[in-house]
Amino acid sequence: MEYNVVEKFASINGEGAKTGQLAVFIRFAGCNLSCSYCDTKWANEADVKAEKMSAQDIHEYIQSTGISNVTLTGGEPLNQYGIMELLQRLAEDSSIDVEIETNGSIDIEPFLNISPRRPSFTLDYKLGSSGMESYMDIENLTCVSKRDAVKFVVGSFDDIDRAKDVIEEYELDKKTRVYFSPVFxxxxxxxxxxxxxxxxxxxVSLQLQLHKFIWDSDKRGV
Known part of the structure; x- marks a missing residue:
């Protein structure tokens, strides 16, 4: 099995519970959504240049960095054909901690039983300004735990009002980490x-995209 990887790099986590900590990033090509504010649209283009990497290749690259935090991102990682093979391999490596950034449209339930250590999920809930709210898999909000996070990218007060309603309806603040992230x-x-x-x-926590304050907001590989 080979995956289309458009970026692999070591940096710091710009968002989430491990903000500011070292992390190694694997960015996959392609996404099933098209959000208005997407800052990685280039990774979703049909002709984007990608490196073909097997699960072994990716695992060996991660090990070579000496970094324990791993972030799988995109694009949309869970939309990659055969992604379970990679996730299972990484789950068996006790020296790393894997986080998946996912757009909220794909059912995460099949991945919750990965053992011996399942990945954590940073699950987006797309709001009105994204143009993609109708694609959200609402059942995901019943699956998340304290190991995971739900992120609301907000671009307006209408977005914040809607996020508040969703948080209250699913009691997200009681069962998982919840973030507001402003559209830059x-x-x-x-x-x-x-x-x-x-x-x-x-x-609820406010988070800013730390990497956009350290480097130019459009810089890749950070």
């Missing part, structure tokens, strides 16, 4: 903080 340059983080304060949003 579209909404002032101060406004999100004020909203969180006025609505008593305990259990």
């Amino acid at each position: 340059g579209e909404i002032d983080p101060v406004e999100i903080v004020e909203y969180m304060k006025s609505h008593y949003m305990n259990g």
